[in-house]
Amino acid sequence: xxxxxxxxxxxxxxxxxxxxxxxxxxxxxxxxxxxxxxxxxxxxxxxxxxxxxxxxxxxxxxxxxxxxxxxxxxxxxxxxxxxxxxxxxxxxxxxxxxxxxxxxxxxxxxxxxxxxxxxxxxxxxxxxxxxxxxxxxxxxxxxxxxxxxxxxxxx
Amino acid sequence: xxxxxxxxxxxxxxxxxxxxxxxxxxxxxxxxxxxxxxxxxxxxxxxxxxxxxxxxxxxxxxxxxxxxxxxxxxxxxxxxxxxxxxxxxxxxxxxxxxxxxxxxxxxxxxxxxxxxxxxxxxxxxxxxxxxxxxxxxxxxxxxxxxxxxxxxxxxxxxxxxxxxxxxxxxxxxxxxxxxxxxxxxxxxxxxxxxxxxxxxxxxxxxxxxxxxxxxxxxxxxxxxxxxxxxxxxxxxxxxxxxxxxxxxxxxxxxxxxxxxxxxxxxxxxxxxxxxxxxxxx
Numbered sequence: 001x002x003x004x005x006x007x008x009x010x011x012x013x014x015x016x017x018x019x020x021x022x023x024x025x026x027x028x029x030x031x032x033x034x035x036x037x038x039x040x041x042x043x044x045x046x047x048x049x050x051x052x053x054x055x056x057x058x059x060x061x062x063x064x065x066x067x068x069x070x071x072x073x074x075x076x077x078x079x080x081x082x083x084x085x086x087x088x089x090x091x092x093x094x095x096x097x098x099x100x101x102x103x104x105x106x107x108x109x110x111x112x113x114x115x116x117x118x119x120x121x122x123x124x125x126x127x128x129x130x131x132x133x134x135x136x137x138x139x140x141x142x143x144x145x146x147x148x149x150x151x152x153x154x155x
Numbered sequence: 156x157x158x159x160x161x162x163x164x165x166x167x168x169x170x171x172x173x174x175x176x177x178x179x180x181x182x183x184x185x186x187x188x189x190x191x192x193x194x195x196x197x198x199x200x201x202x203x204x205x206x207x208x209x210x211x212x213x214x215x216x217x218x219x220x221x222x223x224x225x226x227x228x229x230x231x232x233x234x235x236x237x238x239x240x241x242x243x244x245x246x247x248x249x250x251x252x253x254x255x256x257x258x259x260x261x262x263x264x265x266x267x268x269x270x271x272x273x274x275x276x277x278x279x280x281x282x283x284x285x286x287x288x289x290x291x292x293x294x295x296x297x298x299x300x301x302x303x304x305x306x307x308x309x310x311x312x313x314x315x316x317x318x319x320x321x322x323x324x325x326x327x328x329x330x331x332x333x334x335x336x337x338x339x340x341x342x343x344x345x346x347x348x349x350x351x352x353x354x355x356x357x358x359x360x361x362x363x364x365x366x367x368x369x370x371x372x373x374x375x376x377x378x379x380x381x382x383x384x385x386x387x388x389x390x391x392x393x394x395x396x397x398x399x400x401x402x403x404x405x406x407x408x409x410x411x412x413x414x415x416x417x418x419x420x421x422x423x424x425x426x427x428x429x430x431x432x433x434x435x436x
Binding site: 059 | 335349
């Protein structure tokens, strides 16, 4: 697909909506269109976090396997979600599995490429970081709520 | 335990009448739904509650979870969490319990006509909003897009699964269900109920939202709705406090300037957002 088309798709994702043309072009240079079939894994726990996935269609199940319990889903991510935040901090390693619940269409951003561009242009780095921070904070809030077990039996 | 059902005494709001259990259904372990008859009962509006009593044990406020167009069927869904609810949960068909009501300010469902409606429920909070859903489905043409976002603790704790399936099959209401903790075999959403807002289709400017569930969940949901552009006074919550008299006399359910039993239990987020974050209340 032509870069023009990719730029349009990247711009159409909530994460980068409203990003300026120059930055959008730079970010899109790290992007590729990807598809996953149902039950295919986007990545596995322990692997190097080399991609960021911007989900366009379908749902991804984020899971951790536990002895005797099989895989346990702790979160699902649907269209306009971001899957993969581990690319942001060393050691850049996935800490869970990501499995396609059905057919997935997504934009994969190459983490090495995006990190290098952010390092080279702090203004871009700041713009990108500002867009990832809300997702990080939102996940923290949601995790807190899950841990509070608010639907549990009182007392 | 069976007693003849007496005509309801409407002269003294503190005197319960005897309501007979016509049907009992175990929804999930620890949660039962009773269908009661209480001659003389005047019917209810969605969101109102009755005071149900087990004589010699206690009295508790429980929202009506049935359909307001069927006033002869008084439906309550009760979770077994305390002495009174435990005792009530053990009653069987033909047994009786005390009933006073209905009380409280209802959900303004009719006022939402012509608008999109988003219903957000968490856990047992699906029961108090079920009358809204019955009303919306029975008068579907009067409303815009209708969305139910429901969060439960685990897949096994999802309430009214048969009805959720039936409502989904009608294809005129968007229903999304998520669980905080998935079990093996669960293929649906995982995460807190507010994660469902991202995929919900509604026009914020013309949306009325009804939210019911644990208070923390309601705060998060109301904030997510306001973040999405829904006005605070178009977001309605059903509050729960220690309701004892049910008619605003005793003061046990006071929440800031409000008596929840009389001024609520349904309030706008505009009314509640400050008092809900005061931990002393």
